[in-house]
Amino acid sequence: MIFVVFLLPSVLFWGSGLLKEGILLFSLGIFLYACDQARSNGLNTKIILSILFSVGLLLISKIYIIIVAAPLVLAYCWSYNARFRTIILRYGIVVIGGLVVILNIHRIYPDLEVMRVLSQKQANFMDVAVMTNANSVYAIPVLEPNVWSIVKSIPIGVANVLFRPHLGEVDSMMMALAALENLMILFLIFLFLVFVKKKSPDWNFMFFCIGFVVMLYALIGMITPILGAVVRYKIPALPFLLIIFLVLFDQERFITRFPRFKFLER
Numbered sequence: 001m002i003f004v005v006f007l008l009p010s011v012l013f014w015g016s017g018l019l020k021e022g023i024l025l026f027s028l029g030i031f032l033y034a035c036d037q038a039r040s041n042g043l044n045t046k047i048i049l050s051i052l053f054s055v056g057l058l059l060i061s062k063i064y065i066i067i068v069a070a071p072l073v074l075a076y077c078w079s080y081n082a083r084f085r086t087i088i089l090r091y092g093i094v095v096i097g098g099l100v101v102i103l104n105i106h107r108i109y110p111d112l113e114v115m116r117v118l119s120q121k122q123a124n125f126m127d128v129a130v131m132t133n134a135n136s137v138y139a140i141p142v143l144e145p146n147v148w149s150i151v152k153s154i155p156i157g158v159a160n161v162l163f164r165p166h167l168g169e170v171d172s173m174m175m176a177l178a179a180l181e182n183l184m185i186l187f188l189i190f191l192f193l194v195f196v197k198k199k200s201p202d203w204n205f206m207f208f209c210i211g212f213v214v215m216l217y218a219l220i221g222m223i224t225p226i227l228g229a230v231v232r233y234k235i236p237a238l239p240f241l242l243i244i245f246l247v248l249f250d251q252e253r254f255i256t257r258f259p260r261f262k263f264l265e266r
Helices: 002-006 009-015 020-041 045-061 063-078 084-107 114-131 147-163 173-194 203-223 227-233 235-248 251-257 259-265
Strands: none
Touching: 009 020, 009 173, 009 227, 009 235, 020 045, 020 063, 020 235, 045 063, 063 084, 063 203, 084 114, 084 203, 114 147, 114 203, 147 203, 173 227, 173 235, 203 227, 203 235, 227 235, 251 259
16 A cells, blocks of 8 residues: 555656655655654764754755654654653644744744744745736635734645645646546545544554644645645645555455455555
Protein backbone atom coordinates (compact mmCIF):
# COMPACT_ATOMS: atom_id res chain seq x y z
CA MET A 1 0.00 0.00 0.00
CA ILE A 2 3.03 2.29 0.08
CA PHE A 3 2.23 3.46 -3.47
CA VAL A 4 -0.90 5.12 -2.14
CA VAL A 5 1.23 7.55 -0.17
CA PHE A 6 4.27 8.26 -2.31
CA LEU A 7 2.94 7.66 -5.81
CA LEU A 8 0.09 10.13 -5.69
CA PRO A 9 -0.02 11.86 -9.09
CA SER A 10 0.37 15.38 -7.73
CA VAL A 11 3.22 14.38 -5.39
CA LEU A 12 5.03 12.73 -8.29
CA PHE A 13 4.33 15.54 -10.74
CA TRP A 14 5.20 18.54 -8.58
CA GLY A 15 7.82 16.74 -6.52
CA SER A 16 9.86 15.51 -9.47
CA GLY A 17 10.14 18.79 -11.37
CA LEU A 18 12.67 21.59 -11.09
CA LEU A 19 10.49 23.39 -8.58
CA LYS A 20 10.58 24.13 -4.87
CA GLU A 21 8.36 21.15 -4.08
CA GLY A 22 11.09 18.64 -4.91
CA ILE A 23 13.59 20.39 -2.64
CA LEU A 24 10.88 20.76 -0.03
CA LEU A 25 10.00 17.06 0.10
CA PHE A 26 13.69 16.15 0.14
CA SER A 27 14.59 18.51 2.97
CA LEU A 28 11.48 17.71 5.00
CA GLY A 29 12.26 14.01 4.77
CA ILE A 30 15.84 14.55 5.94
CA PHE A 31 14.69 16.79 8.79
CA LEU A 32 12.11 14.32 10.11
CA TYR A 33 14.44 11.35 9.73
CA ALA A 34 17.33 13.13 11.46
CA CYS A 35 15.09 14.25 14.33
CA ASP A 36 13.78 10.71 14.79
CA GLN A 37 17.34 9.37 14.79
CA ALA A 38 18.29 11.98 17.38
CA ARG A 39 15.41 10.82 19.56
CA SER A 40 16.39 7.16 19.19
CA ASN A 41 20.18 7.32 19.29
CA GLY A 42 21.04 10.75 20.62
CA LEU A 43 22.81 13.59 18.88
CA ASN A 44 26.01 13.13 16.95
CA THR A 45 27.85 15.14 14.32
CA LYS A 46 26.10 13.46 11.40
CA ILE A 47 22.63 14.04 12.82
CA ILE A 48 23.36 17.65 13.76
CA LEU A 49 24.69 18.38 10.27
CA SER A 50 21.65 16.68 8.71
CA ILE A 51 19.27 18.78 10.79
CA LEU A 52 21.12 22.00 10.02
CA PHE A 53 21.30 21.16 6.32
CA SER A 54 17.60 20.31 6.06
CA VAL A 55 16.51 23.33 8.11
CA GLY A 56 18.62 25.55 5.88
CA LEU A 57 16.92 24.17 2.77
CA LEU A 58 13.49 24.60 4.33
CA LEU A 59 14.26 28.18 5.31
CA ILE A 60 15.19 29.14 1.76
CA SER A 61 12.35 27.20 0.12
CA LYS A 62 9.25 27.35 2.33
CA ILE A 63 9.90 28.75 5.78
CA TYR A 64 6.37 28.06 6.98
CA ILE A 65 6.98 24.30 6.68
CA ILE A 66 9.64 24.37 9.37
CA ILE A 67 7.46 26.66 11.49
CA VAL A 68 4.70 24.05 11.35
CA ALA A 69 6.91 20.96 11.64
CA ALA A 70 9.34 22.03 14.39
CA PRO A 71 6.88 22.22 17.33
CA LEU A 72 5.23 18.98 16.24
CA VAL A 73 8.61 17.22 16.13
CA LEU A 74 9.31 18.53 19.62
CA ALA A 75 5.95 17.21 20.83
CA TYR A 76 6.56 13.86 19.11
CA CYS A 77 9.95 13.38 20.74
CA TRP A 78 8.63 14.48 24.13
CA SER A 79 5.65 12.11 23.90
CA TYR A 80 7.55 9.01 22.83
CA ASN A 81 6.25 5.92 24.68
CA ALA A 82 3.81 8.09 26.64
CA ARG A 83 0.22 7.14 27.38
CA PHE A 84 -2.72 8.53 25.42
CA ARG A 85 -3.72 11.24 27.90
CA THR A 86 -0.12 12.29 28.39
CA ILE A 87 0.34 12.55 24.63
CA ILE A 88 -2.69 14.84 24.34
CA LEU A 89 -1.43 16.98 27.21
CA ARG A 90 2.08 17.32 25.81
CA TYR A 91 0.94 18.11 22.29
CA GLY A 92 -1.44 20.67 23.73
CA ILE A 93 1.33 22.29 25.77
CA VAL A 94 3.68 22.49 22.78
CA VAL A 95 1.10 23.75 20.29
CA ILE A 96 -0.44 26.31 22.65
CA GLY A 97 2.99 27.40 23.81
CA GLY A 98 4.10 27.79 20.21
CA LEU A 99 1.04 29.87 19.38
CA VAL A 100 1.63 32.13 22.38
CA VAL A 101 5.22 32.70 21.25
CA ILE A 102 4.24 33.33 17.63
CA LEU A 103 1.42 35.73 18.51
CA ASN A 104 3.63 37.72 20.87
CA ILE A 105 6.94 37.70 19.02
CA HIS A 106 6.16 41.16 17.63
CA ARG A 107 6.74 42.55 21.12
CA ILE A 108 10.42 41.70 20.62
CA TYR A 109 10.59 41.99 16.82
CA PRO A 110 7.95 44.53 15.73
CA ASP A 111 8.21 43.51 12.07
CA LEU A 112 7.09 39.96 12.91
CA GLU A 113 3.47 40.64 13.79
CA VAL A 114 2.10 37.31 12.58
CA MET A 115 -1.55 38.27 12.24
CA ARG A 116 -0.65 41.30 10.16
CA VAL A 117 1.74 39.21 8.05
CA LEU A 118 -0.98 36.62 7.33
CA SER A 119 -3.45 39.33 6.40
CA GLN A 120 -0.91 40.97 4.11
CA LYS A 121 0.05 37.65 2.50
CA GLN A 122 -3.59 37.01 1.65
CA ALA A 123 -3.94 40.52 0.21
CA ASN A 124 -0.82 39.97 -1.89
CA PHE A 125 -2.22 36.72 -3.25
CA MET A 126 -5.47 38.43 -4.15
CA ASP A 127 -3.56 41.18 -5.96
CA VAL A 128 -1.60 38.55 -7.91
CA ALA A 129 -4.84 36.80 -8.85
CA VAL A 130 -6.26 40.05 -10.22
CA MET A 131 -3.10 41.09 -12.06
CA THR A 132 -2.61 37.70 -13.70
CA ASN A 133 -6.32 37.20 -14.35
CA ALA A 134 -6.11 33.76 -12.75
CA ASN A 135 -8.89 31.42 -13.86
CA SER A 136 -8.97 29.36 -10.69
CA VAL A 137 -9.71 32.12 -8.18
CA TYR A 138 -12.22 31.21 -5.48
CA ALA A 139 -13.72 33.17 -2.59
CA ILE A 140 -12.16 32.94 0.86
CA PRO A 141 -12.89 35.00 4.00
CA VAL A 142 -10.89 38.21 4.13
CA LEU A 143 -8.36 38.02 6.95
CA GLU A 144 -8.24 40.86 9.41
CA PRO A 145 -5.14 41.23 11.62
CA ASN A 146 -6.85 39.86 14.73
CA VAL A 147 -7.15 36.48 16.41
CA TRP A 148 -10.90 36.02 15.92
CA SER A 149 -10.70 36.58 12.17
CA ILE A 150 -7.98 33.95 11.87
CA VAL A 151 -9.77 31.46 14.13
CA LYS A 152 -12.95 31.76 12.03
CA SER A 153 -10.99 31.15 8.85
CA ILE A 154 -9.24 27.97 10.03
CA PRO A 155 -12.06 25.41 9.45
CA ILE A 156 -12.96 27.00 6.12
CA GLY A 157 -9.32 26.95 5.06
CA VAL A 158 -8.86 23.29 6.00
CA ALA A 159 -12.05 22.29 4.17
CA ASN A 160 -11.07 24.22 1.05
CA VAL A 161 -7.66 22.58 0.82
CA LEU A 162 -9.05 19.13 1.59
CA PHE A 163 -11.99 19.11 -0.82
CA ARG A 164 -11.06 21.53 -3.58
CA PRO A 165 -10.78 21.66 -6.49
CA HIS A 166 -13.84 19.50 -7.09
CA LEU A 167 -15.32 18.39 -10.38
CA GLY A 168 -17.66 21.37 -10.50
CA GLU A 169 -14.69 23.76 -10.64
CA VAL A 170 -12.82 22.15 -13.52
CA ASP A 171 -11.77 24.61 -16.22
CA SER A 172 -8.62 22.96 -17.56
CA MET A 173 -6.96 19.57 -17.91
CA MET A 174 -4.66 20.21 -14.93
CA MET A 175 -7.62 21.18 -12.78
CA ALA A 176 -9.51 18.08 -13.92
CA LEU A 177 -6.62 15.87 -12.86
CA ALA A 178 -6.41 17.61 -9.48
CA ALA A 179 -10.17 17.20 -8.96
CA LEU A 180 -10.02 13.51 -9.86
CA GLU A 181 -7.13 13.03 -7.46
CA ASN A 182 -9.12 14.68 -4.67
CA LEU A 183 -12.01 12.36 -5.45
CA MET A 184 -9.66 9.37 -5.33
CA ILE A 185 -8.20 10.50 -2.00
CA LEU A 186 -11.66 10.92 -0.47
CA PHE A 187 -12.62 7.45 -1.72
CA LEU A 188 -9.48 5.95 -0.19
CA ILE A 189 -10.17 7.70 3.11
CA PHE A 190 -13.71 6.30 3.09
CA LEU A 191 -12.37 2.83 2.29
CA PHE A 192 -9.78 2.98 5.05
CA LEU A 193 -12.41 4.06 7.57
CA VAL A 194 -14.76 1.23 6.58
CA PHE A 195 -11.97 -1.28 7.24
CA VAL A 196 -10.57 0.36 10.35
CA LYS A 197 -8.44 -1.65 12.77
CA LYS A 198 -9.76 -2.52 16.20
CA LYS A 199 -6.27 -2.25 17.65
CA SER A 200 -5.26 1.19 18.91
CA PRO A 201 -2.71 2.93 16.66
CA ASP A 202 0.48 4.71 17.65
CA TRP A 203 -1.26 7.83 18.93
CA ASN A 204 1.94 9.84 19.13
CA PHE A 205 2.59 9.32 15.43
CA MET A 206 -1.08 9.92 14.64
CA PHE A 207 -1.16 13.24 16.46
CA PHE A 208 1.98 14.34 14.65
CA CYS A 209 0.46 13.56 11.25
CA ILE A 210 -2.91 15.09 12.12
CA GLY A 211 -1.28 18.21 13.50
CA PHE A 212 0.93 18.65 10.45
CA VAL A 213 -1.96 18.23 8.00
CA VAL A 214 -4.41 20.46 9.86
CA MET A 215 -1.92 23.25 10.53
CA LEU A 216 -0.55 23.27 7.00
CA TYR A 217 -3.98 23.01 5.39
CA ALA A 218 -5.29 25.82 7.59
CA LEU A 219 -2.38 28.08 6.71
CA ILE A 220 -2.68 27.42 2.98
CA GLY A 221 -6.46 27.68 2.94
CA MET A 222 -6.52 30.97 4.83
CA ILE A 223 -4.20 32.92 2.55
CA THR A 224 -4.39 31.28 -0.88
CA PRO A 225 -7.38 32.23 -3.08
CA ILE A 226 -6.07 30.45 -6.19
CA LEU A 227 -6.88 26.76 -6.60
CA GLY A 228 -3.87 26.15 -8.82
CA ALA A 229 -1.60 27.36 -6.03
CA VAL A 230 -3.50 25.32 -3.43
CA VAL A 231 -2.87 22.15 -5.44
CA ARG A 232 0.88 22.80 -5.32
CA TYR A 233 1.22 24.08 -1.79
CA LYS A 234 -0.57 21.16 -0.15
CA ILE A 235 1.83 18.58 -1.64
CA PRO A 236 3.99 18.22 1.53
CA ALA A 237 0.93 17.33 3.61
CA LEU A 238 -0.67 14.81 1.24
CA PRO A 239 1.50 11.82 2.25
CA PHE A 240 0.79 12.52 5.92
CA LEU A 241 -2.93 12.77 5.24
CA LEU A 242 -3.03 9.29 3.74
CA ILE A 243 -0.64 7.88 6.33
CA ILE A 244 -3.18 8.81 9.02
CA PHE A 245 -5.76 6.52 7.46
CA LEU A 246 -3.30 3.85 6.36
CA VAL A 247 -2.28 3.43 10.00
CA LEU A 248 -5.94 2.79 10.81
CA PHE A 249 -6.52 0.51 7.82
CA ASP A 250 -7.08 -3.20 8.51
CA GLN A 251 -5.46 -4.65 5.40
CA GLU A 252 -6.03 -8.27 6.41
CA ARG A 253 -9.77 -7.77 6.85
CA PHE A 254 -9.94 -5.93 3.53
CA ILE A 255 -8.15 -8.75 1.68
CA THR A 256 -10.34 -11.36 3.37
CA ARG A 257 -13.38 -9.48 2.08
CA PHE A 258 -11.88 -8.86 -1.38
CA PRO A 259 -9.41 -11.71 -2.15
CA ARG A 260 -8.58 -10.34 -5.60
CA PHE A 261 -6.54 -7.61 -3.86
CA LYS A 262 -4.23 -10.13 -2.23
CA PHE A 263 -1.33 -8.68 -4.22
CA LEU A 264 -1.36 -5.76 -1.76
CA GLU A 265 0.30 -8.02 0.80
CA ARG A 266 3.50 -8.07 -1.22
